[in-house]
Amino acid sequence: MLALDTSAFRDAMSRLGAAVNIVTTGTRTDPVGFTASAVCSVTDTPPTLLVCLKRDSRARPAFVEGGPLCVNVLSSAQQALSNHFASPNSMEERFTIGHWTTLATGAPVLEEAVATFDCCISQIVEVGTHSVMFGIVEALRINQNVGGLVYFNRAYHHLPHAPE
Template sequence: MSALETSAFRDAMSRLGAAVNIVTTGTQTNPIGFTASAVCSVTDTPPTLLVCLNRGSRTRDAFMEGGTLCVNVLSSAQQALSNHFASPNTMAERFALGHWTTLATGAPVLEEAVATFDCRISQIVEVGTHSVLFAIVEGLRVNQNIGGLVYFNRAYHPLPHTTA
C-alpha cells in the first residue's frame, strides 16, 4: 500500500469543520498564544481537552515549559482576532487586541470568548509534526448570548446564537 499524499489528506481534512480557538499560556504580563482549530474533548471524567501544536511553532517552548493552557473559543465576530493571532505579530501585538483576564491557572483568558477552558497540561505526546497536549480543565466560563466561529473548507463560517 502506498503512502497517502499529504495534499490529499489536507484537502479531505479541510472538509472537517472545527471551532476556531485562541490557545494561550503564560501570564498576563508574559502572555503567549496562537490560533488553533485542532482542539477537541477527550473525556469528561476528568474533564480533558486535546490541543495539537506544530513542533515548529515559536510558541511551542512556552507550552512545553509552562504547564498551563487556556482554550478560548472564538465568536462569530472574532475572525479578525483569529487572523491576528495566526500572523507573525509579536506576542505584545497579539494580546493588544481583546480584553484579557485569568481564571484558575493564571493563563490568559479572553473575556469575549464564547467559552473558555482553563487547563493544566497533564501529558504531551509527540506525533509526526505536532505535539499533542492533553489538558485537564480546572476552570470554565461560558458566554451564552453569542454565536460561534468555525473553519470549514479553508474559510471562516459564523454560527448563529441559539438558545438551548
C-alpha cells in the same frame, strides 16, 4: 501499503469543520498564544481536552515548559482576532486586542470568548509534525449569548446564536 498523498489528506481534512480558538499559556504579563482549530474533548472524567500545535511553532517552547493551557473559543464576531493571532505579530502585539483576564491557572483568558477552558497540561505526546497537548480543565466559563466561529474548507463560517 501505498503512501497517502499529503495534499489529498490536507484537502480531505479541510472538510472537517472545527471551532476556531485562541490557545494561551503564560501569564497576563508574559502571554503566549496562537490560533488553533485542532482542539477536541478527550473525556469528561476528569474533564480533559487536547490541542495540537506544530512542533516548529514559536509558541511551542512556552507550552512544553509545562503549566497552564487555556482554550478560548471564538465567537462569530472574532474572525479578525483569529487572523491577528495567526499572523507573524509578536506575542506582545497579539494580546493588544481583546480584554484579557485570568481564571484558576493564571493563563490569559479572553473575556469575550464563547467558552473558555482553563487547563493544566497533563502530558504532551509528539506525533509527526505536531505536539499533542492534553489539558485537564481546572475552570471554565461560558458566554451563552453569542454565535460561534468555525473553519471549514479553508474559510471562516459564522454560526448564529442558538437560544436555549
